[in-house]
Amino acid sequence: MTPPKARSSHAAMRISQKAPSPAAAPGHVALLRGVHVGKGNRVPMADFRLLLEALGHRSVGTLLNSGNAVFSASRGNEAALAAGIAEALLQRFGIATPVIVKSALAFDQVVAGNPFVPLEADHARFLVAFAMDTTKLEPLDCLHGLVAPGERFAITPHAASLYCAAGLRDSRAAEALLGRAGRGVTTRNWATVLKPQSLLGGKPAPRPEPGQRSTLSAAGITPRDGARPSTGAQARPISETSPKRPRSR
Numbered sequence: 001m002t003p004p005k006a007r008s009s010h011a012a013m014r015i016s017q018k019a020p021s022p023a024a025a026p027g028h029v030a031l032l033r034g035v036h037v038g039k040g041n042r043v044p045m046a047d048f049r050l051l052l053e054a055l056g057h058r059s060v061g062t063l064l065n066s067g068n069a070v071f072s073a074s075r076g077n078e079a080a081l082a083a084g085i086a087e088a089l090l091q092r093f094g095i096a097t098p099v100i101v102k103s104a105l106a107f108d109q110v111v112a113g114n115p116f117v118p119l120e121a122d123h124a125r126f127l128v129a130f131a132m133d134t135t136k137l138e139p140l141d142c143l144h145g146l147v148a149p150g151e152r153f154a155i156t157p158h159a160a161s162l163y164c165a166a167g168l169r170d171s172r173a174a175e176a177l178l179g180r181a182g183r184g185v186t187t188r189n190w191a192t193v194l195k196p197q198s199l200l201g202g203k204p205a206p207r208p209e210p211g212q213r214s215t216l217s218a219a220g221i222t223p224r225d226g227a228r229p230s231t232g233a234q235a236r237p238i239s240e241t242s243p244k245r246p247r248s249r
Contacts, residue, residue, distance in 0.1 A: 027059070027104035027200040028078070030085055031130055032067035033186035034097050043067070043093055051088050063195055068188070070199045078103060082132055100130050100186055104200040106158070111197055114161055115154040123191040125167060127174065129160040129182060136184030143181065146173040160185070 030052070035043045045062035048069060052060045057071040073081055082101040090096050102110070110128065118126040131137050140160050147153045150165030151173055160177075168174040177187060 026074075027070060027072050028081060029102045029104070029107050029196045029200065030069045030071065030082070031100040031102070031186050031188065032089075032097055033100070035067040035095070041095055041097065043089065043095060045069075047092070051092055052085070055084060055088055061199055063192075063199075066188075066192055066195075067186075068192065068196050070196050078106070079132060098132075098184075098186065100132050102130065107197055107200065110159045111193065113156045113158045115156060116152055116161060116163060118163065118190055122163065123194075124189050125164050126190040127162045127164075127168070127177065127187045128190065128193050129162070129177060129185040129187045131159070131185045133184075134158075139181050139184060140177065143173045143176055146176055148172065
């Protein structure tokens with residue numbers, strides 16, 4: 001009998017990128033802060049996937065050059081998992097970078113607890129700030145005073161959210177979030193948030209009804225429980241015809 005052929009590395013890669021099944025160990029999302037920014041902080045996602053597998057994690061999947069990965073882990077809480085990944089990154093790549101790990105449940109809570117529902121056209125203008133410890137969100141209180149007309153900002157028990165109607169480049173609030181005030185968090189735009197959630201089989205994010213204005217509109221803001229929203233003075237409603245988006249930093 002002819003022995004079965006060994007699986008190709010390509011096939012193995014496809015299997016490693018599958019989302020954890022319901023019967024598997026609990027799913028998690030790993031978010032790296034500050035990678036792929038500048039020449040010295042490069043972490044190839046294929047190598048990052050191998051690193052997570054070497055740590056004993058299963059069902060590992062990475063997302064392009066986003067610094068995001070999904071995986072399943074049979075033991076360890078979020079803080080312990082994050083510390084282990086951070087140490088492995090330092091040992092393997094010589095890169096000391098904060099790592100934030102969220103369980104699939106906690107990630108779902110971030111998405112479900114988002115106080116605003118952006119239209120698909122606004123996903124790149126909508127940032128979510130993740131923190132390992134919710135006390136790391138406290139320094140972001142200063143952003144309430146920086147919100148400009150057409151912008152929205154809120155801090156919830158799970159994360160912080162910032163929408164910049166005119167894009168991130170000229171936003172003082174975005175500059176603060178991506179700069180000194182946001183040193184204890186890592187940010188992702190809404191499209192990048194939804195991708196790992198989908199891989200983990202999470203609940204679909206709320207979506208505006210067809211023809212409905214986004215809840216980011218001045219008249220339609222619907223902050224949820226625990227959110228502390230700020231809106232810029234004379235904020236304009238947004239709809240399918242949002243302002244032209246400048247290039248993001």
